Amino acid sequence: MFKTGYELQQELKKIREEGELNPVKLGFKTWDDWDNNKLLMMSRGSWVLIGGEPHHGKTYFTNELVMQLMEIHDFKVALISTESGNVAKVFSTFYGMYAGKHYSRIRSDMKVNQYAMNDDEKAISEKFINEHLWVFEQNQTLKDYQSIKNVYKQVAEAEKKFGIKYDCVVIDPIYDIDGFEPKAEAVKEILTYIDYQCEISNRIDIVVNHVSETAKYVDKSGNRRKYRAGADEFYGGKNNQRKAKLQILVERPIPNTENSIDEEYVAENQTNVHVLKAKPEGVAKMGTYKIYYDWKSRRYYEKFEDGTTAFSQNSTMSNRGEVVERQSVMEITATPNDAFNISPQDDASLRYSLITDDDDDLPF
Numbered sequence: 001m002f003k004t005g006y007e008l009q010q011e012l013k014k015i016r017e018e019g020e021l022n023p024v025k026l027g028f029k030t031w032d033d034w035d036n037n038k039l040l041m042m043s044r045g046s047w048v049l050i051g052g053e054p055h056h057g058k059t060y061f062t063n064e065l066v067m068q069l070m071e072i073h074d075f076k077v078a079l080i081s082t083e084s085g086n087v088a089k090v091f092s093t094f095y096g097m098y099a100g101k102h103y104s105r106i107r108s109d110m111k112v113n114q115y116a117m118n119d120d121e122k123a124i125s126e127k128f129i130n131e132h133l134w135v136f137e138q139n140q141t142l143k144d145y146q147s148i149k150n151v152y153k154q155v156a157e158a159e160k161k162f163g164i165k166y167d168c169v170v171i172d173p174i175y176d177i178d179g180f181e182p183k184a185e186a187v188k189e190i191l192t193y194i195d196y197q198c199e200i201s202n203r204i205d206i207v208v209n210h211v212s213e214t215a216k217y218v219d220k221s222g223n224r225r226k227y228r229a230g231a232d233e234f235y236g237g238k239n240n241q242r243k244a245k246l247q248i249l250v251e252r253p254i255p256n257t258e259n260s261i262d263e264e265y266v267a268e269n270q271t272n273v274h275v276l277k278a279k280p281e282g283v284a285k286m287g288t289y290k291i292y293y294d295w296k297s298r299r300y301y302e303k304f305e306d307g308t309t310a311f312s313q314n315s316t317m318s319n320r321g322e323v324v325e326r327q328s329v330m331e332i333t334a335t336p337n338d339a340f341n342i343s344p345q346d347d348a349s350l351r352y353s354l355i356t357d358d359d360d361d362l363p364f
Helices: 005-018 058-073 087-099 119-130 148-162 184-201 239-243 344-355
Strands: 046-052 077-081 133-135 168-172 204-210 216-218 224-226 246-251 270-278 287-294 299-303
Touching (some): 046 058, 058 087, 058 299, 077 148, 087 119, 087 133, 184 204, 184 239
Parallel strands (some): 046 246, 077 133, 077 168, 168 204
Antiparallel strands (some): 216 224, 246 270, 270 287
């Protein structure tokens, strides 16, 4: 059906008076620094595609965005995750992120966790998260339970059941959705359906994906490294780039803590967030945004040019001041390897393969 501008005067007036975006700003100050060519936010009615290699922190980063949306904008979030394990464990993770402390009183080595939240913090965290987060429980006995249409059907039924309207649906990972295979038409159909659902519901949905294996090169020091994945190298092919609105690559760079003129300093807990595509126009600026993972709170923080640090604004973490970066990682319950879900043996193997090996055994 064709329309003329005469039929859209109300919508056009809103665009003229309020702008083309329905912006949702995030909590990092360095992501809202127009003068320094830095801008990263979201817009209602569109969706975000987040990708990265295995063990690069895609889910941790996604969880940080979810926390900021809930804390800053009072978002109601539906989480569909096939990689986060037991639903109760998912909730315990978010309880811990809200409090900035571990939920469990017992560490993985069965010793008492001195960094666990107290009972008052537990009650406050549970109340907030339980009023903002709903987690989709898998049921593999049902036919087509993991099809994209059934996912959004479940979302609609949950809204009716609980008398709410979700502001965000998270699908992590997208390649577990039935039919999402490296075939152009199948991928296009699923991503088009997500785009349509966001538009008609005025939501911001978040989709998490892997990236394909990239080629290797030899750096100035003679070490073999991998090229960073491009926008068209997400699992499923170029339709990811074509259909995505805001497309982000999460990279956990190899640390370089030596003071060298030739090579950039890379902190052990650094994560590079690369904006590969930004739609609608004005929602973000292309480029790299550095954030840092705090092992103790399991939250990310930002670092400013003067060396000071801060957690997300308007969050429960914002009043904690600077991150104690000098604290020994060995004194913290979650080590870097635990934080990124990777064993020391796997970590050593992964780093060796990134630098020296032609066959890295990654799945894509």
